[in-house]
Amino acid sequence: MNKEKESIGKILLGKWNTKTIIGIAIGAALFGVLMNFGSIRVFTNTSLSTAMIIDVIVGALFGPLPAALAAFCGNVIADLIGGWGFWFDWSIGNGVLGFFVGLLPVYGAKLADGVFEVKHAVIYAITVIVGNLLAFGVVTPILTYLFYSQELTITWGQAFAAVVSNASVQVIIGIPLLFVLAKRNAQSNNLKKED
Amino acid sequence: MQDDRLFINVKPGKTFLDRLTGKTKVRTFFSLIFLLIATWDIRLIVPLFVLFIIALISIRPNWKKVWAVLGFIILVNIFNLLLMWLVEPDYGLNVVGGSTVLWRFNSFYMISAETMWYFLVRFTKFMATFLLSLVFIQSITPSEMAAGLYSVKVPYKACTIVSIAFRYIPDIARDYQNIRISMQARGLELDPRKASLMTRLKQNVTILAPLIITSFDRVGNIANAMDLRGFGKKKIRTYYSEHEDTKGDRIMLPVYTIFFLLFVAVVVCNIVTHPAYQVWCPWITQP
Numbered sequence: 070m071n072k073e074k075e076s077i078g079k080i081l082l083g084k085w086n087t088k089t090i091i092g093i094a095i096g097a098a099l100f101g102v103l104m105n106f107g108s109i110r111v112f113t114n115t116s117l118s119t120a121m122i123i124d125v126i127v128g129a130l131f132g133p134l135p136a137a138l139a140a141f142c143g144n145v146i147a148d149l150i151g152g153w154g155f156w157f158d159w160s161i162g163n164g165v166l167g168f169f170v171g172l173l174p175v176y177g178a179k180l181a182d183g184v185f186e187v188k189h190a191v192i193y194a195i196t197v198i199v200g201n202l203l204a205f206g207v208v209t210p211i212l213t214y215l216f217y218s219q220e221l222t223i224t225w226g227q228a229f230a231a232v233v234s235n236a237s238v239q240v241i242i243g244i245p246l247l248f249v250l251a252k253r254n255a256q257s258n259n260l261k262k263e264d
Numbered sequence: 265m266q267d268d269r270l271f272i273n274v275k276p277g278k279t280f281l282d283r284l285t286g287k288t289k290v291r292t293f294f295s296l297i298f299l300l301i302a303t304w305d306i307r308l309i310v311p312l313f314v315l316f317i318i319a320l321i322s323i324r325p326n327w328k329k330v331w332a333v334l335g336f337i338i339l340v341n342i343f344n345l346l347l348m349w350l351v352e353p354d355y356g357l358n359v360v361g362g363s364t365v366l367w368r369f370n371s372f373y374m375i376s377a378e379t380m381w382y383f384l385v386r387f388t389k390f391m392a393t394f395l396l397s398l399v400f401i402q403s404i405t406p407s408e409m410a411a412g413l414y415s416v417k418v419p420y421k422a423c424t425i426v427s428i429a430f431r432y433i434p435d436i437a438r439d440y441q442n443i444r445i446s447m448q449a450r451g452l453e454l455d456p457r458k459a460s461l462m463t464r465l466k467q468n469v470t471i472l473a474p475l476i477i478t479s480f481d482r483v484g485n486i487a488n489a490m491d492l493r494g495f496g497k498k499k500i501r502t503y504y505s506e507h508e509d510t511k512g513d514r515i516m517l518p519v520y521t522i523f524f525l526l527f528v529a530v531v532v533c534n535i536v537t538h539p540a541y542q543v544w545c546p547w548i549t550q551p
Contacts, residue, residue: 088487094428095479102436149397
């Protein structure tokens with residue numbers, strides 16, 4: 070039991086080797102670029118963004134905390150090159166979302182070994198929706214109030230738009246993508262590691 | 265996604281701001297950006313705005329690129345303001361504290377002087393933020409950024425994440441171009457005159473998948489190269505790009521300290537006085 074718990078904690082943190090660091094860096098760069106150039110605007114400062122897929126991939130390959138960091142850094146980079154001002158509340162919200170989306174390895178979807186089944190897809194869809202609601206429905210409005218002490222009407226609208234658009238991108242594009250990634254990794258990986 | 269929009273320098277330039285150490289650049293940037301986020305007072309924003317324009321001129325950027333980006337950003341910001349107005353036309357009532365109707369369309373849509381004032385402040389604020397980011401990106405190299413972040417006690421592995429991410433942005437642009445060209449060679453029609461907007465959007469998605477996959481395939485190579493050079497073996501790290509303080513750094517030290525103190529003053533002042541309306545406006549007296 071104790072051992073089991075320990076291993077979950079380890080999966081949550083991810084392995085902090087050079088590979089993970091580079092993975093986060095590249096994820097953040099792609100996130101930043103896609104947020105700016107790979108998105109369709111739906112509401113003020115919110116858009117149907119393909120950047121949301123990066124969370125999924127980093128999470129699948131490296132775990133939740135790396136996904137959170139990649140999303141957070143990526144959003145800061147997007148703000149830096151985007152020119153709509155810096156919104157650290159949204160960056161942190163994206164980080165929280167990244168954490169939830171990146172929970173993939175925790176419930177057994179090991180993309181690196183090519184494991185992704187229908188049951189994982191269902192759990193994935195649920196975590197995506199819960200994560201989005203929590204990140205943009207709870208965390209971001211609280212932080213917006215604390216950091217910018219702004220009126221929340223616009224933030225609620227943005228949060229609603231963000232939850233709907235992000236969740237739909239992550240479910241509609243994310244699930245087929247995860248199946249493809251799993252299949253691809255399974256093909257290249259039919260050798261077993263010996264102890 | 266054109267090359268000219270993603271300008272990241274890898275070689276340091278020759279102007280005053282370029283020759284500062286990464287430490288000074290990063291610290292100045294952070295104190296200014298915090299100040300800009302904290303304040304909604306146009307009396308503070310406009311001088312900063314002018315200062316950033318001078319800074320932008322002083323680093324002698326490629327004006328053609330700068331104008332292209334600026335035009336795009338101005339459009340995006342105006343579009344955002346328009347959407348805000350559509351959602352809540354009387355936005356100024358809560359943040360500026362008044363609603364002087366200038367023009368009324370119907371019972372909901374109207375233009376009030378306070379809303380327009382708020383939009384003006386917001387626009388100036390975000391343009392100032394953007395100019396600051398532009399000057400920052402144009403005058404810093406990725407490794408100077410890592411060195412600067414390290415000097416404000418960010419763990420060096422996190423610094424490496426940021427610097428590699430920045431270093432990788434031009435590579436993404438290059439890969440995108442390469443994939444696009446090879447896709448076109450296979451018969452994918454991306455010419456705006458021949459394919460409709462919807463099909464081009466769909467085809468851009470087909471470029472995205474190989475872009476993401478090649479990017480993540482490269483992780484292993486870069487990680488091996490860095491491991492071979494002993495990355496992450498020691499607790500501390502020094503940076504080759506971080507040179508000794510020059511005269512410019514000694515001049516900038518009090519400058520960024522003052523900006524940081526100003527930021528603290530603005531935050532403390534907001535907490536202590538807790539103004540009823542966030543945005544200062546010349547014709548409205550705060551209660």
